[in-house]
Amino acid sequence: MQESDLEAVIAIEQVAYSHPWTRGNFRDALASGYWAQCLRVQDELLGHVVAMEGVEETHLLNITVAPARQGQGWAHMMLDALCLWSRRQGAQWLWLEVRESNQRALHVYERYGFRRVGLRKDYYPADRQQREHAVVMSLNLKLQP
DSSP states (O other): OOGGGHHHHHHHHHHHOSSOOOHHHHHHHHHTTOEEEEEEETTEEEEEEEEEEOSSEEEEEEEEEOGGGTTSSHHHHHHHHHHHHHHHTTOOEEEEEEETTOHHHHHHHHHHTOEEEEEEEEEEEOSTTOEEEEEEEEEETTTOO
16 A cells, blocks of 8 residues: 555545544554555455554554455455465464444454454444444464464
């Protein structure tokens, strides 16, 4: 992902989420050197992924597939790439948070092998000054094929 990709990335974010990442969020991630990749088929941007390296772990910050392309295995493909990159960085664990209400994403992560390990109360902004809990999930990269 590069600065020149942000227009298209943000367009996907805005249709995919009620509280999308902003241009500033993506710029900060790029400036911080986070692993940020775009998934394209020919010239079509299908999705993107942003992750932060830690000590023997990786934290998945954002993974998004364009709504019109969801359910076609693209998230799985991006998770495969993330796991491969993470292992190369020496990570043993992959961590993420996901909105408690995002049942589709929870299903994708659980099918991939992530386990629910906790709950962060009032983690995400929601409508009308409300907050939403985040499900904390982890994947043991040593056990993944």
